[in-house]
Amino acid sequence: MPISPLGNLTAEQFLAEYWQKKPLLIRQAVTQFDWLPELSDLLELASQDDVESRLIERKNNRWSCESGPFRPSRLKKLANNDWTVLVQNVNHHVPFAAELLYRFDFIPHVRLDDLMVSYAPPGGGVGPHFDSYDVFLLQVAGKKRWRISAQSDLSLEPDSPLKILRNFQPEQEWVLEHGDMLYLPPHYAHDGVALEAGQTWSIGFRAPSAQEMGGAFLDFLRDHIELPGAYADPGLQRPHDPASLPPAFVEQVATMLQGIRWDEATVREFIGRYFSEPKSHVFYDGPEDDLDEEDFDQAVGRRGLVLDLKSVMLFDENRFFINGEPLATDPAAATALRRLANTRRLPAARYDAAALAALYDCYQNGYLHLG
Structure with missing residues (x-):
């Protein structure tokens, strides 16, 4: 059972006292990391066509923003400070990032968006701004100073490539170190500036207008x-x-x-x-060695199944949706499919024919894989 990122708070306490109400700082929210990327790892992701990434720089008090993918030569030209590389949907590419994202399942999956990783040397940040959605900001390596405000003035700087607040008035301030996490409700003004080279892992939530x-x-x-x-x-x-x-x-x-x-x-x-539909840049690859249904049944019994990192699976009573498509299923398949949707995996076992029929179609589409 994954360790809760809420520290000593229960999910019920957090939802009742903090969710969409007020900020919360949790020291040492996450202490064990199965993946601790170097800058080179993030730059490798940022160079890929199927990864959304941005480079934000501040020079002479002016902001600039470029969208990836980036050539390695572009990123080698960066200064020693005052820039940030942001990589979206890292949970689509790194199993530990996906596992960490789904530790926040005290919020319904339909609201989970992605885990974004940003790297900044000293002085790096994206300026004072606000988000229209809830966000958890997890510090990974290094130190970052966060200043926040509940101000009602959310007017923006004109002619800026970023949504920078024109009149940021900080009310609280903390320095976050490795493993510390800050929760902010929607529209809470905040500004993070790296004091030491490090990363912020942002767990964001969907809140469409x-x-x-x-x-x-x-x-x-x-x-x-x-x-x-x-x-x-x-x-x-x-x-x-x-x-x-x-x-x-x-x-x-x-x-x-x-x-x-x-x-x-x-x-x-x-x-x-x-809410299960993939973003436009997301694609799925079917299995290289496509098993027939009988061999698939045997393999599931030995190995179990896991959802693809990019897959989103939701259900409503006995109706199931995966990656924007409804699953045609027999009610007899509901128990297994609910477990797959909730835990994103199924253990090795023999499943009834109704469940296997639905699972086999997903397997052929690349929506799930043998464990």
């Missing part, structure tokens, strides 16, 4: 509704004003559009698809 979800839901409806009939006006009469919208035309169109309906089941399916 109503506008974003509304647009996505309308796209979903467009692909899932069927409106019968077509416009017709056999009783049309010559108009007095040809350019005017005829009331009968407006009424008929309004009646046709009333056929666009949804219910809670429609919303649940949309949520399952939307």
